[in-house]
Amino acid sequence: MGKMLRLNMTDRSATLQDLPDAYKYLGGRGLTSTLVYDEVDPQCHALGPNNKLVFAPGIVTGTPAPTSARISVGAKSPLTGGIKEANAGTAFSPAQAAMGLKAIVVEGQPADKGKWWMAYVSWDLNKKQPTVEFMPADEYAGRDLYEVFPELFKRFGKVSIAGIGTAGEFLYSNSGVVFEDMEGRPARYAGRGGLGAVMGSKGLKFIIMDRKGAPGVAFADKAVFEQGRKKLTAALMEHAITKPKGALNSYGTAVLINILNEAGGLPTRNFSSGRFEGAAKIAGEAVFEGNKERLGKELYNHACSPGCIIQCSNTWYRPDGTEHVSCQEYESIWSLGANCGIDSLDVTGELIKLCNAYGVDTIEMGCTLGVAMEGGLLAFGDGKRAIELMHEVGKGTPIGRILGNGTDMAARALGVTRVPTVKGQSMPAYEPRAVKGIGITYATSTMGADHTSGYTIAPEILGVSGKVDQFDKDKADLARNFLEATAYIDSTGHCLFIAFAILDIASGFEGSVEECNGVLGTQWTMNDVGRIGKEILAREVAFNRAAGISKAHDRMPEFMKYEKLPPHNVTWDIPDETLDAVFP
Amino acid sequence: MITVHVKLFATLRQYRPGLGMGEAFPVELSHGATIGDLIQTLRLPDQEIKIVFVNGLFRERTDSLADGDEVGIFPPVGGG
Numbered sequence: 274m275g276k277m278l279r280l281n282m283t284d285r286s287a288t289l290q291d292l293p294d295a296y297k298y299l300g301g302r303g304l305t306s307t308l309v310y311d312e313v314d315p316q317c318h319a320l321g322p323n324n325k326l327v328f329a330p331g332i333v334t335g336t337p338a339p340t341s342a343r344i345s346v347g348a349k350s351p352l353t354g355g356i357k358e359a360n361a362g363t364a365f366s367p368a369q370a371a372m373g374l375k376a377i378v379v380e381g382q383p384a385d386k387g388k389w390w391m392a393y394v395s396w397d398l399n400k401k402q403p404t405v406e407f408m409p410a411d412e413y414a415g416r417d418l419y420e421v422f423p424e425l426f427k428r429f430g431k432v433s434i435a436g437i438g439t440a441g442e443f444l445y446s447n448s449g450v451v452f453e454d455m456e457g458r459p460a461r462y463a464g465r466g467g468l469g470a471v472m473g474s475k476g477l478k479f480i481i482m483d484r485k486g487a488p489g490v491a492f493a494d495k496a497v498f499e500q501g502r503k504k505l506t507a508a509l510m511e512h513a514i515t516k517p518k519g520a521l522n523s524y525g526t527a528v529l530i531n532i533l534n535e536a537g538g539l540p541t542r543n544f545s546s547g548r549f550e551g552a553a554k555i556a557g558e559a560v561f562e563g564n565k566e567r568l569g570k571e572l573y574n575h576a577c578s579p580g581c582i583i584q585c586s587n588t589w590y591r592p593d594g595t596e597h598v599s600c601q602e603y604e605s606i607w608s609l610g611a612n613c614g615i616d617s618l619d620v621t622g623e624l625i626k627l628c629n630a631y632g633v634d635t636i637e638m639g640c641t642l643g644v645a646m647e648g649g650l651l652a653f654g655d656g657k658r659a660i661e662l663m664h665e666v667g668k669g670t671p672i673g674r675i676l677g678n679g680t681d682m683a684a685r686a687l688g689v690t691r692v693p694t695v696k697g698q699s700m701p702a703y704e705p706r707a708v709k710g711i712g713i714t715y716a717t718s719t720m721g722a723d724h725t726s727g728y729t730i731a732p733e734i735l736g737v738s739g740k741v742d743q744f745d746k747d748k749a750d751l752a753r754n755f756l757e758a759t760a761y762i763d764s765t766g767h768c769l770f771i772a773f774a775i776l777d778i779a780s781g782f783e784g785s786v787e788e789c790n791g792v793l794g795t796q797w798t799m800n801d802v803g804r805i806g807k808e809i810l811a812r813e814v815a816f817n818r819a820a821g822i823s824k825a826h827d828r829m830p831e832f833m834k835y836e837k838l839p840p841h842n843v844t845w846d847i848p849d850e851t852l853d854a855v856f857p
Numbered sequence: 858m859i860t861v862h863v864k865l866f867a868t869l870r871q872y873r874p875g876l877g878m879g880e881a882f883p884v885e886l887s888h889g890a891t892i893g894d895l896i897q898t899l900r901l902p903d904q905e906i907k908i909v910f911v912n913g914l915f916r917e918r919t920d921s922l923a924d925g926d927e928v929g930i931f932p933p934v935g936g937g
Binding site: 512513514515519520521523524525526527528529531532535536537548552553554556557558559562602603604724725728731734735736737740742743769770773840841 | 864866867868870878879880907908910913915929931932933934935936937
């Protein structure tokens with residue numbers, strides 16, 4: 274019997290409840306979005322007492338399912354004003370699952386602000402259930418997370434951590450929820466949408482998860498689960514993108530810098546061009562070669578979380594051979610690199626490290642800096658000044674507070690009209706004018722401008738699950754299909770990167786469904802994937818509508834309609850009817 | 858004869874050792890040569906090639922090349 278743990282921050286009480294029957298087949302994003310839809314007033318202030326922050330591992334998280342240690346974090350977003358699910362790969366997720374906690378719900382708000390708390394969750398061997406102790410956390414506030422995490426591990430031993438940096442303490446709309454990676458670094462973020470501020474608004478600095486003695490995840494039908502696990506594992510081991518020493522294991526996601534640059538779809542200097550002359554210097558190949566030169570050997574990538582067999586995370590080293598940061602992902606290198614006119618991995622590495630240290634989402638931060646450059650606060654390409662401004666963000670100076678609250682806020686403060694956001698959230702590393710389907714996704718996703726909620730880049734650029742023309746406009750169905758399938762994958766607890774394999778290898782997709790059946794005792798088939806995705810999206814859309822987000826917000830920024838993007842000189846020309854056809 | 862400018866990426870870089878980051882190298886082909894002809898001329902293993910861009914546009918093996926074309930060749934890659 275699955276449980277829910279409520280952490281009430283008004284009176285610092287913890288309540289363990291049976292998971293309601295209506296939720297028994299939900300996990301990950303399906304559970305966070307359903308709980309937020311059911312319990313959060315869509316008109317509430319995202320940083321007030323009535324928002325709730327939900328942590329949910331996926332359906333198969335905590336089992337031997339490959340690449341399944343993902344956690345969903347959900348709430349009303351202070352950035353978009355709508356529903357939000359952010360996702361991270363971390364041992365925290367299987368730890369929570371092992372305790373039988375399908376969801377942790379953080380609610381309420383302390384009356385006395387300015388004091389920080391942590392919730393220590395451990396397994397009570399006598400009562401055979403989780404137990405919670407609230408402890409003061411003031412000594413960790415205001416500090417660099419790279420200093421704090423080792424102190425926490427020294428104090429509590431082998432535990433998992435969920436928390437916020439100074440960005441969350443300052444309630445920035447661009448603050449994320451941090452988790453530890455396999456080496457204990459504060460580097461895995463449920464980053465997008467300002468969920469760190471929601472946690473901060475409740476006075477909660479950390480959740481410490483100690484799984485010692487916890488029973489683990491039970492199966493309804495172990496044989497069915499095993500059958501599914503084997504099929505999915507086989508697909509991941511076979512596909513050129515996900516297999517050992519394949520594309521992701523060798524070059525990581527940063528390999529996309531060069532391909533999007535060739536395609537003319539790499540947003541450059543605040544979305545003013547689709548090509549960056551410095552792209553080759555900051556791409557995955559440059560990471561690989563740079564490390565090889567600095568270490569004297571070839572370095573392949575590692576897993577962000579237990580049980581991942583794709584292992585796509587890199588580590589970047591300094592010229593003297595010491596570790597600089599893990600990891601430099603495509604999105605982060607792009608936003609703090611190409612989008613800022615910066616062509617040095619040492620600079621992007623430092624900026625990424627500071628985003629991790631202070632607790633902000635790298636995509637949003639890079640777009641904010643791009644707008645700040647456009648607005649004359651610093652020059653495009655000025656890495657030194659960008660690093661100084663990151664410290665201001667972390668320390669909460671007036672300029673830091675403007676920048677820490679995201680791209681829309683910075684644009685307004687600086688009088689910038691080229692603002693690459695939808696529903697207040699910044700666009701990721703794919704230019705919508707050059708790749709129309711991802712543009713339709715940015716416009717219509719319930720999450721705001723978002724690429725992980727419907728990765729149409731797979732067929733549009735990468736040739737995965739077929740090939741469609743990047744400039745083709747008739748893509749409402751494509752966008753919707755990806756949004757639905759992704760909402761399902763986001764609920765399983767699997768990393769979205771299994772999609773590269775399972776979209777091409779059908780038995781892998783079937784395997785993922787059988788894994789769920791093995792855990793839940795359901796009889797799902799491939800036909801249920803779309804249904805499950807549709808149900809989740811319907812709740813998210815309904816929440817957004819009630820929050821005041823209408824179809825009028827499923828639109829792209831005006832400048833993209835008239836500014837021609839080099840090198841293809843294309844504009845955003847998708848008719849409104851196409852956008853409105855995604856969620857009719 | 859025509860000359861095209863070729864860039865190889867990711868794991869395909871091993872077939873042209875010493876190539877700089879993002880550096881293009883010239884290849885002479887006969888007039889009307891296709892992308893398939895280019896791949897053969899370069900002696901690249903065809904099954905390792907997933908995506909070919911010519912002047913920023915996705916092209917099939919059967920498409921023909923013109924003088925001065927910029928070609929980018931990729932193996933299967935993925936990301937986020």
